[in-house]
Amino acid sequence: MNIKFSAAFAIVMYLVIPFTLGDNNYLIGLVASALIIAGIAVAWALLGNLGGMVSFGHAAFFGVGAYTSAVLTMDHGVPVFVALVMGGIGASISSIFMMPALRLRGPYFALAILAYAEIFKILAVEATSITGGAGGLLSIPTLPVFMGIDFGTKLGGYIVILNIVCLTLITYHFIRKSTYGLALKAMHDSEMATRIVGVPATYLKIVMLLVSAFMTGSIGAFNAHYINFLEPDYAFSGSWTIFPIVAAIFGGYRTLSGPVLGALFIYLVDQLVFKSVMPQGHQLILGAMLAGMIILSPSGLLPILTKFFAPKKNIKKAEGQHA
Amino acid sequence: MELTAQALFTGLLMGGFYGLIAVGLALVFGTMKVINLAHGELVLLAAYIAYALESQTGLNPMLSLPIAMAVVIVAALVTFYLTNQIKKDRELNSLILTFGLGIVLTNGLLMVFSADIYSTQSSWFMEGVVIADSLFSMRSEMIAFIVGIAALGGLYWWLNHTWHGRAIRSVSSNRDAAKLMGMNPTKAELWSWGVAGVLAALAGVMLYVTSVIHPPVGHSLTIKAFVITVLAGMGSIPGVLVGAIMIGVIEGLTTTYFQSSLAELASMTVFLLVLLVMPSGLFGKKGAH
Secondary structure (H helix, E strand, O other): OOHHHHHHHHHHHHHHHHHHHOOOHHHHHHHHHHHHHHHHHHHHHHHHHHOOOOOOOHHHHHHHHHHHHHHHHHHHOOOHHHHHHHHHHHHHHHHHOOHHHHHOOHHHHHHHHHHHHHHHHHHHHHOHHHHOHHHOEOOOOOOOEEOOEEOOOHHHHHHHHHHHHHHHHHHHHHHHHOHHHHHHHHHHHOHHHHHHOOOOHHHHHHHHHHHHHHHHHHHHHHHHHHHOOEOHHHHOOOHHHHHHHHHHHHHOOOOOHHHHHHHHHHHHHHHHHHHHHOOOOOHHHHHHHHHHHHHHOOOOHHHHHHHHHOOOHHHHHHHHOOO | OHHHHHHHHHHHHHHHHHHHHHHHHHHHHHHHOOOOOOHHHHHHHHHHHHHHHHHHHOOOHHHHHHHHHHHHHHHHHHHHHHHHOOOOOHHHHHHHHHHHHHHHHHHHHHHHHOOOOEOOOOHHHHOEEEEOOOEEEEHHHHHHHHHHHHHHHHHHHHHHHOHHHHHHHHHHHOHHHHHHOOOOHHHHHHHHHHHHHHHHHHHHHHHHHHOOEOOOHHHHHHHHHHHHHHHHOOOOHHHHHHHHHHHHHHHHHHHHHOOHHHHHHHHHHHHHHHHHHOOOOOOOOOOOO
């Protein structure tokens, strides 16, 4: 993501959208929901691109983060903004239970994570004393007034999730630029060779899993305070896995901007167009898009567009942006 | 004691049926190293065809088998064709592809049949069967078990004693060598997907008569099928049966002594433990992956 693009993105998201849509609670809420998907998509892409791990279980991190934060604020009076961080930490802790799966390679890892996600969902339904079971948790505290600004409104929530997404993007950017990023990039090409020259591959993967889980968990926590309601089927819903994967694949999961733009596009089109055309089963189109993208262009729509529009000399540079 | 015997018996019956669900996935995984995350949805598709036939004509749902087979074979071959279009990194990209196809199938069924829960109208399937004076089961469970064992046995025989079966085995054990011996790997893969479709159709019709169906069931069936496949280790038919019975018995015991909602949790936990201790499964060769 170059500077010009980042600046344009920041101006649109921080100035244009609040001032044009700020009064319309429905639309600003819709963009905020799209940003929730965008954040998870970035976390998913971080694990997939840098860690080389495809996860079908990010719904677990999302749900654990949501419940951690909700329970801490409701039962233990923790301030909401602190609880958002705690939600991320909770999700990271839950990811520790998944660490043994890192021994497994490629598809086996993906499937083990899928199994873990199921386990967490069942636990959330069964642990009724903490989660309220299938009945759910009602009246979770909203985001508070902070420094004179009421973050409890739709617009306030939008600003908070936008900041969270920007923080995840910045973190991702710096990890990628660091020596860790270089080692991870090398691992992507040949894990064996990288191990031989002394890169602690497993340790790096663990860190990536922790970071990705933390990001997803804090976004889940945000969502809990944003909609003020939780139940296991919602918090651990497969949608929290499906949407981000479609978004990341669609936008191109090897780029920074891809997952965010993909999520904004996919979510808004899904809610505004597909949902009104077919009220039931509109995720069918998402599935078809995902399948189509994997066959036609596994690295996303964005790389094709850049190739199409960019002047010739930039093409090599764009292709070289691997990992 | 009687309770334990009953739990073991129910688990055994469920195991035969689970084996039928899982073996199609295991077969494709063996030949093509592709895990079809839409497998459970293919099974569910057959179940809905059985429902459609029964609700429209009032006939025995088992009679829907030819139609279900035709439709599911076509669906399986389309999946095969699409999977074959993937050029890069097929192991991982095929997961995402079939995951997407699963979403398409689930939502397609949701649109056509709504989110309602269906089960067979015929009470004949639900009548009790008693064996050895003390072991109870529903007639449909007995039928599903027998069909499952027969299908697994038939598949085992087919893989070992027919030309096409042997071709599949040779391609799954060493693709390049098989090619040098004059085998056409794509053809063998085509056969394995087709047979997987037949097995999925059988499993789907059995699913409809033994239990209830609604769209999300497909996803849980996929998870169950790969849990069993991984427990079994790659491409081992007897392994699939043992793994399936293991899962069935664990679920039976958990349901009897704790509660039915924990059954899935127990089988998942066992699956993860086995995966971590023996990454190549109970019957897989060491270092097979």
